[in-house]
Amino acid sequence: MPSETKNDRIFPVSPEKNDTQNIELDLLLQAVFxxxxxDFRNYSKAHLKxxxxxRLNISNLETISELQNKILWDKEFFRLFLKDLSINVTEMFRDPDFxxxxxxxxxxxxxxxxHIKVWHAGCATGEEVYSLAIILKEENLLARTQIYATDINKSVLETAKQGIYSKKEMELYERNYKEAGGKGELSNYYTSKYGSVLFDKSLSKNIVFADHNLVTDGVFAEVHLIFCRNVLIYFDKLLQNKVLGLFSDSLxxxxxxxxxxxxxxxxxxxxNKFQAVDKKMRIYKKLYIPK
Amino acid sequence: MIKAVAIGTSYGGMEAIRTLLSKLPDSFHLPVIIVLHIGNNNITSFLTQLNKKTYFTVKEAEDKETIREKTVYFAPPNYHLQVEDDYSFSLSTDKKINYSRPSIDVLFETSAWTFKERLVGILLTGSNYDGARGLLTIKKYGGKTIVENPETAFAQSMPSAATELFEPDYVLDLENIADKLLELSNES
Structure with a gap:
């Protein structure tokens, strides 16, 4: 049952407070930068708010200005904040049709x-990187593929690198894998232990996990394939265009x-710079425009 | 002057939305933004049907799409739908809220931030508690709030959660909601 008690601060209570909060938000993003x-200045404002x-609610803070104070003076608190803003919801073979x-x-x-070079941008905890590696392995391509898996958040990259996930998700992932056209059993690729599963190291042998910020970092390799799924929705139009420019230059x-x-x-x-390979599944191909 | 309508519903929602939208005349021009809990199911055929039976363009809301009049938008299954300051949509795959994605609270809250008093929020039939708090936010921002009468709603939990939390501007039977909406949209 919802109640108007503890969580009330989740919703700023008046338009005036909301307008002031918008000012505070701009200042906070500037301060963090x-x-x-x-640089979160061009992230979706609704998402950020x-x-x-x-975070205000959990940390028992009244205003974004108070939050800003803590973020500026407490590096550990900033790490926490960074985690709040990162996009970590993911699953293996998410959207099996894709x-x-x-x-x-x-x-x-x-x-x-x-040789195939792949850039998985915004890989979070890595579930989709392993999904891709499994498909490439089943198609006998993994051995000649180099995958760069990047994220802004170092702590999620650590999880990705380890390839250890909760066993209770495996039922869903097994189903996704089958629907995605998997050729064996997903369980062929991991070993279970104490409620966790460890994905086979042969999958991650050719994966380099690296810290990369789509907003502030540039091209780091020329690649044949870029995976960037459910990351752009968190950016505003301006930043979407900037990142797509980066992708276009990297392809x-x-x-x-x-x-x-x-x-x-x-x-x-x-x-107009890409052609749809599968419009519904959002698979595109960079158009070759002769110079 | 009302600029937009936000609607939330779950169990029994398809039928309720069909009833409500089919009572709105050609002259009704406000954008209508809807969160319908439907699990991971595809809503394409439902939208195609509504497109034929109503005067409006009925579609899934797309990321970064600008909100337009005479259009009914649905949150895509498995994504939260947010309204941005520049009257465009954004999507999010954030964790479920009230066991729901899309969550009605997310739509109501972000719509209230943007449209403030120029919004009508409507909470219809449903069997969970999503949307009540978001509707209260709409009210706090000066928007108008309508809750389907829990006594006559197909499933009463969702409208009841709202009426127990606060006093909405109107508690109405489904049949009468379209008329009230027209009335509100004609006020200036």
Missing amino acids: LKYGY RRINQ YAAFREKVVSVLKTYA AKRGFLCLGTKESLKFTDYE
């Missing part, structure tokens, strides 16, 4: 390459770009 170099209000389409429409092209001729199934190039400057 100046002090720590993390919801996450920050949750993975099935990927197998059908992208893998055949990748097979014609001698080799006719390279592939895979977005989340509710993300698209439709409202961006890059609509």
Whole structure:
């Protein structure tokens, strides 16, 4: 039953307070950028406000200004805040239809390459990186693939690197894997121990996990395929365009770009620079425009 | 002047939305933004049906899409739907709220932030407690709040949660909600 007690601060109670909070939010984002170099100024404001209000509530703070004070003077608290803002909800073979389409429409092209370079941008705790590695392994491509898996958040990368996940998720992942066209059993790829599963090291052998900030860092490799699923929805239009520019510059001729199934190039400057390989599943190919 | 309508519903919601939208005339021009709990099911065929039976363009809300008049938007299954300051939508895959994604509270809260007193929030039939707190936010921001009469609603938990939490502006039977909405939209 909802009650108007403890969690009331989740919702600023008046328009006046909301307007003041908008000012505080802008100042906080500026402060975080100046002090720590993390640039959240072009993230979705609704998303930021919801996450920050949750943090105010948990930490028993009244205003964003108080939060700013703590963030500026307490590095550990900033780490916590960074975690609040990072995007960590993920699962293996999320949107199985997407993975099935990927197998059908992208893998055949990748097979014609001698070496394959992949950039998984915003990989969070790595569930989707391992999903991709499994597909590439089943298609006999993994051995000649180099995957760069990056995220802004170092602590989630640590989890990704270890490849250890909770066993209770495996039922869902096994189902996703089957729906995605998996050729064996998902359990062939991990060993279970004490309620956890450890994914096979042969999957991560060619994966480099690295700290990369899509907002402030540049191109670091030329790749044939970019995975960036359910990350762009957290950015505003300006930042979406900037990041798509970075992707476009990072992709080799006719390279592939895979977005989340509710993300698209439709409202961006890059609509005409990519061609849909599978429109519904948001698989795109960079158009080759001769100079 | 009312600029938008936000609606939340779950169990029994498809039928309730069909009833409500089919009573709205061609002259009704406000954008209508809806969160319908439907699990991971596809809503495409339901939307196609509504498109044929109403005067409005009925579609899934897309990330970064600008909110337009004479359009009915649905949150995509498995994503939270948020309204941004520039009257566009954003989506989020954040964890479930009130066991729900999309969550009605998220839509109501972010809509209230943006539309303030120019919003009507409507909470219809449903069997959980999502939306009550969000509707209260709409009220606090000066928007108008309508709750389906729990006595006559298909499932009463959701509307009851709202009426127990605060006093909404109107508690109405489903049949009468469209008329009230028209009345509110004609006031200036």
